[in-house]
Amino acid sequence: MNQINQTDKTDQKTILVAVTDIFFYTKVRDALMSKGHKIERARTQQDIAEKALATAPSAFILNMNDERLDAFQALETLKANVSMKAMPILAFANHEEVDTFNRAKALGVTKIVSRNEFSSRLKDLVEEVMLSVEC
Numbered sequence: 001m002n003q004i005n006q007t008d009k010t011d012q013k014t015i016l017v018a019v020t021d022i023f024f025y026t027k028v029r030d031a032l033m034s035k036g037h038k039i040e041r042a043r044t045q046q047d048i049a050e051k052a053l054a055t056a057p058s059a060f061i062l063n064m065n066d067e068r069l070d071a072f073q074a075l076e077t078l079k080a081n082v083s084m085k086a087m088p089i090l091a092f093a094n095h096e097e098v099d100t101f102n103r104a105k106a107l108g109v110t111k112i113v114s115r116n117e118f119s120s121r122l123k124d125l126v127e128e129v130m131l132s133v134e135c
Helices: 002-011 024-032 045-055 069-078 098-106 117-135
Strands: 015-016 038-041 057-062 087-093 112-113
Touching: 015 024, 015 045, 024 038, 024 117, 038 045, 045 069, 057 069, 057 117, 069 087, 069 098, 087 098, 087 117, 098 112, 112 117
Parallel strands: 015 038, 015 057, 057 087, 087 112
Antiparallel strands: none
């Protein structure tokens, strides 16, 4: 029985989440933890790079419309680091912001979706982006 619990802990994948809205972050955290993921929250611009290096996350979730973080700068910082170039990134933005979608894709986001789709399909979207890199 202890072997199973130890295996579960070592197989647990860390996901770095850059969502500063506490209510939305709580929804994301609860959904991902129910799937067995470990969550690391980035609250500031500096947190993103520091926590990404410290935790070597399996995926990164980013709110492209977060007013407290510069999402584009975060993407540039992560993609500039060789060890993080292949990390899958799931981003979400307001559906009307076509330029944001296009720029995020150009900066290497694995998948970007509308906020509504993100909310309704969070667990599936995370698994999808993580699998896209493992294949």
